[in-house]
Amino acid sequence: xxxxxxxxxxxxxAGDAGVSLQTVSRVVNGGPNVRPxxxxxxxxxxxxxGYVPSLAAQRMSGSRSYIILAINDRERTLAxxxxxxxxxxxxxxxxxxxxxxxxxGYRMMVELVDTHSDHVERxxxxxxxxxxxxGVILTPPHSENxxxxxxxxxxxxxxxxxxxxxxxxxxxxxxxxxGAAHLAxxxxxxxxxxxxxxxAGPSQYSLxxxxxxxWRRALGDHGIPSDGLLELGDFGYxxxxxxxxxxxxxxxxxxxxxxxxxxxxxxxxEVARDRGLNVPRDLSLISFDNTPIVRFxxxxxxxxxxxxxxxxxxxxxxxxxxxEDSDSDTVxxxxxxxxxxxSTAPAPGAA
Amino acid sequence: xxxxxxxxxxxxxAGDAGVSLQTVSRVVNGGPNVRPxxxxxxxxxxxxxGYVPSLAAQRMSGSRSYIILAINDRERTLAxxxxxxxxxxxxxxxxxxxxxxxxxGYRMMVELVDTHSDHVERxxxxxxxxxxxxGVILTPPHSENxxxxxxxxxxxxxxxxxxxxxxxxxxxxxxxxxGAAHLAxxxxxxxxxxxxxxxAGPSQYSLxxxxxxxWRRALGDHGIPSDGLLELGDFGYxxxxxxxxxxxxxxxxxxxxxxxxxxxxxxxxEVARDRGLNVPRDLSLISFDNTPIVRFxxxxxxxxxxxxxxxxxxxxxxxxxxxEDSDSDTVxxxxxxxxxxxSTAPAPGAA
DNA sequence: ACGCATCTTGAGAGCGTTCTCAAGACTTGA
DNA sequence: TCAAGTCTTGAGAACGCTCTCAAGATGCGT
Numbered sequence: 001x002x003x004x005x006x007x008x009x010x011x012x013x014a015g016d017a018g019v020s021l022q023t024v025s026r027v028v029n030g031g032p033n034v035r036p037x038x039x040x041x042x043x044x045x046x047x048x049x050g051y052v053p054s055l056a057a058q059r060m061s062g063s064r065s066y067i068i069l070a071i072n073d074r075e076r077t078l079a080x081x082x083x084x085x086x087x088x089x090x091x092x093x094x095x096x097x098x099x100x101x102x103x104x105g106y107r108m109m110v111e112l113v114d115t116h117s118d119h120v121e122r123x124x125x126x127x128x129x130x131x132x133x134x135g136v137i138l139t140p141p142h143s144e145n146x147x148x149x150x151x152x153x154x155x156x157x158x159x160x161x162x163x164x165x166x167x168x169x170x171x172x173x174x175x176x177x178x179g180a181a182h183l184a185x186x187x188x189x190x191x192x193x194x195x196x197x198x199x200a201g202p203s204q205y206s207l208x209x210x211x212x213x214x215w216r217r218a219l220g221d222h223g224i225p226s227d228g229l230l231e232l233g234d235f236g237y238x239x240x241x242x243x244x245x246x247x248x249x250x251x252x253x254x255x256x257x258x259x260x261x262x263x264x265x266x267x268x269x270e271v272a273r274d275r276g277l278n279v280p281r282d283l284s285l286i287s288f289d290n291t292p293i294v295r296f297x298x299x300x301x302x303x304x305x306x307x308x309x310x311x312x313x314x315x316x317x318x319x320x321x322x323x324e325d326s327d328s329d330t331v332x333x334x335x336x337x338x339x340x341x342x343s344t345a346p347a348p349g350a351a
Numbered sequence: 352x353x354x355x356x357x358x359x360x361x362x363x364x365a366g367d368a369g370v371s372l373q374t375v376s377r378v379v380n381g382g383p384n385v386r387p388x389x390x391x392x393x394x395x396x397x398x399x400x401g402y403v404p405s406l407a408a409q410r411m412s413g414s415r416s417y418i419i420l421a422i423n424d425r426e427r428t429l430a431x432x433x434x435x436x437x438x439x440x441x442x443x444x445x446x447x448x449x450x451x452x453x454x455x456g457y458r459m460m461v462e463l464v465d466t467h468s469d470h471v472e473r474x475x476x477x478x479x480x481x482x483x484x485x486g487v488i489l490t491p492p493h494s495e496n497x498x499x500x501x502x503x504x505x506x507x508x509x510x511x512x513x514x515x516x517x518x519x520x521x522x523x524x525x526x527x528x529x530g531a532a533h534l535a536x537x538x539x540x541x542x543x544x545x546x547x548x549x550x551a552g553p554s555q556y557s558l559x560x561x562x563x564x565x566w567r568r569a570l571g572d573h574g575i576p577s578d579g580l581l582e583l584g585d586f587g588y589x590x591x592x593x594x595x596x597x598x599x600x601x602x603x604x605x606x607x608x609x610x611x612x613x614x615x616x617x618x619x620x621e622v623a624r625d626r627g628l629n630v631p632r633d634l635s636l637i638s639f640d641n642t643p644i645v646r647f648x649x650x651x652x653x654x655x656x657x658x659x660x661x662x663x664x665x666x667x668x669x670x671x672x673x674x675e676d677s678d679s680d681t682v683x684x685x686x687x688x689x690x691x692x693x694s695t696a697p698a699p700g701a702a
Numbered sequence: 703a704c705g706c707a708t709c710t711t712g713a714g715a716g717c718g719t720t721c722t723c724a725a726g727a728c729t730t731g732a
Numbered sequence: 733t734c735a736a737g738t739c740t741t742g743a744g745a746a747c748g749c750t751c752t753c754a755a756g757a758t759g760c761g762t
Contacts, residue, residue, distance in 0.1 A: 007748095054749075129359070130403050130405065358718095379719095410719090
């Protein structure tokens with residue numbers, strides 16, 4: 001019926017150590033002015049009783065809630081999830097976030113929000129009111145969603161925008177998309193490829209443009225034209241199939257494709273297989289994301305590893321460190337790396 | 352500096368609607384005795400002001416925290432994650448849980464606990480003290496970890512044990528492992544297979560034994576012996592490689608393998624490929640889990656879909672519905688399904 | 703030694719909500 | 733019409749913590 005063992009409160013500790021609540025609170029929060037002798041005594045009591053402050057009570061009195069909220073798009077996440085496609089952003093955010101949060105005594109909560117319509121304000125607003133998080137982490141494409149950023153700014157909730165380098169409220173972080181695309185493209189050029197196509201993401205994502213820029217720049221570095229070598233997808237498998245077919249139809253001499261997501265890359269892999277093209281012998285493939293699925297395809301794909309977890313981790317740290325005034329103009333950039341597996345090889349007929 | 356727009360509290364609503372705090376509280380919580388006219392008035396105020404109760408304050412006063420905690424093994428999760436193997440249990444728990452929680456106004460939090468050593472009590476205890484969750488969900492093998500179940504029982508926190516059918520405190524739920532293994536094995540027998548091996552999970556998992564039982568029972572149904580056809584792994588890729596090799600070495604006439612995890616199945620797939628065996632022509636393969644990675648292997652694997660999300664969802668519902676006294680003797684069983692893809696085919700030389 | 707600043711400690715209020723309990727309004731039955 | 737309920741509403745305490753502020757203890761310069 002009633003709780004068997006009532007939770008240990010600060011009062012119990014105070015009684016046990018023979019001091020006031022306030023002193024215990026100071027010790028717990030690392031307050032500056034406590035005699036070492038008393039501090040040790042209080043610490044011993046805390047240890048003995050197994051006292052851990054109640055998050056709820058801390059939130060009630062102090063200003064902090066020790067909660068960082070990660071926002072994800074509900075529709076997209078649920079679709080990916082129910083169709084067993086993998087929900088990498090959510091996973092990476094959760095795990096990257098949890099680790100860094102717990103290092104600072106914080107917790108991470110994941111919230112799925114319908115960011116499509118004007119439900120945003122209602123849903124995100126409700127989450128914020130209920131949780132009163134100390135910070136919010138936004139991922140593309142929500143990082144640049146005016147409705148969201150303005151809501152957060154209006155409520156004075158510190159937030160990080162991943163995948164955005166635009167000025168404005170919040171802390172901007174990027175994952176070096178331009179550089180990563182440049183790196184991947186350069187690597188292919190180095191392998192002798194000259195006809196290198198790009199299956200990019202949808203245009204409402206800034207990172208789509210950055211990746212296209214990086215690809216174009218690498219080609220330009222070597223005076224290679226990019227005409228007819230660009231297709232847009234929506235990161236999903238089907239769009240990858242369509243894009244790969246169009247690219248291959250239009251460019252019979254194509255020897256390499258860079259896809260802006262693992263799903264699209266795997267789709268391209270299947271299109272190639274259907275057409276009797278061997279990857280990597282006839283066609284090299286590089287994908288973006290490096291989620292678990294590309295490790296087990298045949299062949300395993302060379303991929304740009306999106307450092308989502310690390311970026312989220314950085315975001316969490318910034319949010320915690322800065323507290324209230326969290327706006328920043330300097331973009332934090334976490335570099336992406338190229339993980340070479342077996343879907344890339346020298347261009348056919350190249351040295 | 353200070354919050355720009357102070358959060359809307361129940362007091363604001365009370366003022367706006369011209370009633371007492373208590374009445375607003377009653378309306379919010381669906382209390383029984385409020386005049387319809389007043390209720391509507393209060394609701395209108397809530398709507399207009401965009402009031403959402405503070406979780407922290409609710410927890411402070413009422414008995415509930417509206418938080419369900421999902422426990423996962425830190426070490427295992429982090430290993431799977433940092434090596435990009437996929438963290439399916441965490442994903443499924445999170446998403447299955449979030450959906451059902453939010454349907455009831457609850458939230459789900461994921462906690463990584465070092466369940467290896469005696470850190471359990473410390474870490475889990477701390478999480479419980481800090482969060483004071485209304486319920487905890489345990490997954491294998493922690494569902495049967497005495498240290499954990501006793502800690503939860505002692506603190507009178509309702510909890511669900513997924514993958515456990517043993518008596519004891521908490522709500523037991525299983526995913527029909529015996530039946531699923533029986534189903535998979537029967538299907539292979541139906542396809543003409545007679546030499547069907549099993550790569551099972553480690554013995555500290557009850558579900559390992561259940562799956563073995565189901566496999567044996569199906570073989571027994573048809574008078575087929577199982578000698579020399581069982582290997583144990585640890586669910587990981589490397590263990591799958593070892594097991595598949597041993598099995599194939601020992602049984603040259605093997606035509607089918609059931610693996611107790613996707614990782615082990617993919618390992619078996621590679622072992623087969625190395626030995627020049629075509630899957631499914633020479634060797635059929637069925638895995639357990641049905642995580643995203645098996646959809647994109649070559650060939651895509653036939654798999655038992657572990658209904659983790661649905662099971663977690665059921666667990667959440669039970670936890671919420673039962674409240675305080677959550678012990679149950681009747682095991683809730685969520686059935687697993689067989690998803691046929693391209694790694695299964697009639698046995699070589701069969702009709 | 704004295705006055706003043708600084709360090710250390712504690713008392714009391716307040717955070718937003720729900721709980722308990724009491725008071726008033728409204729029924730119902732005779 | 734009156735007594736005895738039942739509904740409806742509100743007042744005040746309580747939850748566990750941190751904040752503000754004040755008081756006592758200690759240290760410093762002269």
